[in-house]
Structures are given as structure tokens and as C-alpha cells.
Amino acid sequence: MNKVTHIETISDMHKMLPHSNVKHPLAAVVDFSKYQEQFYSGMKITLGFYSVMFKNFCVNKMKYGQQSYDFQEGSLVCIAPRQVITLDEPVKQTADVSGWGLFFHPDLIRGTSLGKSIKEYSFFSYETNEALHLSEKEKATLYNIVQKIDEELFDNIDKHSQTLIVSNIELLLNYCTRYYDRQFITRKNANRDMLMKIEDILTRRFQSTDLSEKGLPTVKDLADQVFLSPNYLSDLLKRETGMNAQDRIHYYLIEEAKNLLLSSGKTVAELAFSMGFEYPQYFSRLFKSKTGMTPLEFRNMN
Numbered sequence: 263m264n265k266v267t268h269i270e271t272i273s274d275m276h277k278m279l280p281h282s283n284v285k286h287p288l289a290a291v292v293d294f295s296k297y298q299e300q301f302y303s304g305m306k307i308t309l310g311f312y313s314v315m316f317k318n319f320c321v322n323k324m325k326y327g328q329q330s331y332d333f334q335e336g337s338l339v340c341i342a343p344r345q346v347i348t349l350d351e352p353v354k355q356t357a358d359v360s361g362w363g364l365f366f367h368p369d370l371i372r373g374t375s376l377g378k379s380i381k382e383y384s385f386f387s388y389e390t391n392e393a394l395h396l397s398e399k400e401k402a403t404l405y406n407i408v409q410k411i412d413e414e415l416f417d418n419i420d421k422h423s424q425t426l427i428v429s430n431i432e433l434l435l436n437y438c439t440r441y442y443d444r445q446f447i448t449r450k451n452a453n454r455d456m457l458m459k460i461e462d463i464l465t466r467r468f469q470s471t472d473l474s475e476k477g478l479p480t481v482k483d484l485a486d487q488v489f490l491s492p493n494y495l496s497d498l499l500k501r502e503t504g505m506n507a508q509d510r511i512h513y514y515l516i517e518e519a520k521n522l523l524l525s526s527g528k529t530v531a532e533l534a535f536s537m538g539f540e541y542p543q544y545f546s547r548l549f550k551s552k553t554g555m556t557p558l559e560f561r562n563m564n
Contacts (some may be wrong), residue, residue: 265306266307266308266346267306267307267308268307268308268309268310269307269308269309269310270290270310270368270466271287271310271311271313272287272289272290272365272366275290275292275309275365285415285416286415286419286423286427287367287388288366288367288369289364289365289366289367289370289411289415289427289431290363290364290365290366290415291332291362291363291364291365291408291411291412291415292362292363292365293362294315294317294360294361294362294363295360295361297411306309306346306347306348307347308344308345308346308347309341309344309345309347309359309365310343310344310367310368311342311365311366311367311368312340312341312342312365312366312367312368312380312386313339313340313341313363313364313365314338314339314340314363314364314365314434314435314438315338315339315340315341315361315362315363315364316337316338316362316363316382316401316404316405317336317337317361317479318397320363323483324394324413327364328438330376330386336395336401337393337394337395337396338393338394338395338404339393339394339436340385340386340388340394340438340440342384342386342387343368346518351419357453362408364408364411364431364434366427366431368380370424370427370428371428371431374424374428375432376428376432376435377432377490383498384493384494385438385439385442385493385494387491387492387493388491388493388494389490389494390493392490392491392494394408394438394441394442394445395445396441400437403437404434404437404438407430407432407433407434407437408468410419410430411427411430411434414426414427414430414445415427422561432512442497443501446498446501453498453501453502454502455487456490456498457498457499457502457503459488460484460488460495460499460510463484464479464488464510464511464514465514467479467514468514468515468517468518468537469518473536473537473538476538477538477540478511478515478537478539479511480509480511481495481496481507481511484507485507485512492507495507496508511516512548512552513552514549515537516548516549516552516553518537519545519549519557520538520553520560521532522536522537523557523560524561524562530542530545530546530557530558533545533557536547545557
């Protein structure tokens with residue numbers, strides 16, 4: 263099935279879920295245990311709103327973008343609008359089905375502090391194989407917040423509703439940030455192995471002779487090689503090295519440029535072209551921003 267079903271509004275989502283009533287036009291909390299039979303094999307969907315989904319049971323395989331992922335017990339996934347989600351296999355019936363979904367439209371947070379900061383929650387752009395795995399205490403904390411949101415949605419909408427709903431969504435996302443930070447720490451050994459792989463890729467890339475043909479590596483290039491999303495890769499590197507992915511690429515570039523400035527007789531322009539820069543002035547500008555001196559000043563100083 264190649265057709266992608268787009269669900270633009272919260273009301274549209276409710277129409278797909280039998281016995282589901284619209285409580286608020288811009289936000290919804292869904293109890294997944296009531297709709298376990300509403301997921302179809304091969305169904306591709308995109309949403310016009312943000313999704314925070316928690317599953318406390320093993321269900322069907324899901325694809326998010328190009329990555330396939332077993333949506334495992336106790337995992338939480340945050341998905342930004344317009345991302346393609348594919349259900350690969352039918353839901354397996356279980357005796358203990360539970361989980362919830364929080365959905366909110368961009369219009370709900372427009373003009374609020376959360377609307378201004380939503381892009382800072384980088385986990386909305388993680389792949390689903392980078393899901394957040396929660397402890398029992400963490401599950402309870404998030405569930406309590408979701409219940410408060412649901413209660414507010416159930417009550418009559420008044421002038422305070424949006425502020426309270428948005429405040430609780432922001433609180434939930436801030437807890438997700440804390441729990442992702444915890445997950446980066448608890449996965450330190452795995453992260454160290456990943457870091458070594460990334461460093462090896464960058465070392466080999468900058469020591470190769472084909473930079474002028476392939477060009478400089480991008481964050482997406484690097485992320486694709488290690489099967490991570492660009493945002494997750496950047497966050498992982500930031501926590502492990504103090505540099506995000508772009509800064510890490512620049513670090514290797516500048517170190518290799520220093521070596522070439524001192525060991526080769528190439529002009530700055532020739533060196534810039536050999537390293538994949540289309541315009542030498544871009545290289546000189548980047549070099550100075552990272553070292554405080556121009557390439558020629560560095561060469562003459564040494």
C-alpha cells in the first residue's frame with residue numbers, strides 16, 4: 263500500500279476512532295486500549311499535529327521515515343507534524359493492552375512560550391529506533407501529567423484552558439528531556455562504541471583524497487552512516503564530546519587543514535579546493551572563526 267493518509271486536524275483523527283468524542287479542537291488524549299483493532303497492516307499516515315505516544319505492551323512493527331522499529335514495551339515516541347508513519351504488521355492481541363497518546367496541533371501553542379521553544383525539543387525529530395524507554399517511576403510521572411491534561415480537556419473550555427493545557431504539555435516535554443538525558447547516561451557504553459565508530463568515519467573521510475569530488479561530509483551524511491537521525495546524533499555527540507555533530511565535523515576539518523598547511527606546499531586556495539570547498543574564502547572564514555587566525559597566519563606562525 264503506497265497511499266499516504268494525511269490526518270490534518272484533531273477532529274479528523276477522532277473521526278477515524280469509533281466512539282471517540284472531540285473534547286477540544288486542538289488537543290486530545292487517546293487511550294490506546296480502546297482502539298487496538300483500528301490499526302491496519304501497511305497503513306501509512308502523516309499527521310498535521312504533534313504526537314507523544316506511549317505503549318506499555320509489545321505491538322506491531324512500525325516504520326518512521328525509512329527506519330523499521332519494534333515498538334517495544336515501555337517505550338515513548340515523540341513525532342513532529344508531517345512525518346510519515348507506517349504500520350508494517352497487524353496488532354497482536356494481548357491480555358494486558360495499555361498505553362496513551364497525547365496529540366496537539368501547532369495552533370494550540372502558537373504565540374505561547376512553548377510555541378517559541380518547540381523546535382528546541384530535538385527528540386521530535388529522532389527516529390523511532392531512538393525511542394525513550396521509561397522506568398516505572400517515569401511512566402507514572404508522565405501518566406499523571408497526561409491525566410491532568412485529559413481532565414482539563416474534559417472540563418468546559420474557558421479563558422484559562424489553553425494556558426493550563428499548554429503548561430502541562432510543556433511540563434511533560436521537559437520531563438521527556440530529563441529522561442532522555444538519563445538514557446544517554448545509562449547507555450554510556452553503547453554511546454562510547456558509537457562515538458568510536460563516528461570518529462573512525464571522520465578520520466578516514468578527512469584523510470581520504472576524494473574530498474574534492476565528494477565534498478565535505480554533512481551531518482546527514484554522518485547520521486546515515488551510523489543509522490541515527492541527525493538530531494539524535496548531534497545530541498549524543500554534544501553529551502559525549504561537548505560538540506554537536508556540525509562542530510565535530512568542523513573540528514576534524516580544521517585539524518586536517520592544519521596538518522596540510524604545515525606539510526604541503528599548496529596555496530590556501532588549492533588546499534581549500536582539495537578539502538571540498540567550492541569557494542576558498544569560505545574555508546578561510548571558517549578556519550579563522552575556529553582558530554582565531556587566517557590559514558596564512560597559522561602557516562607563517564609555525
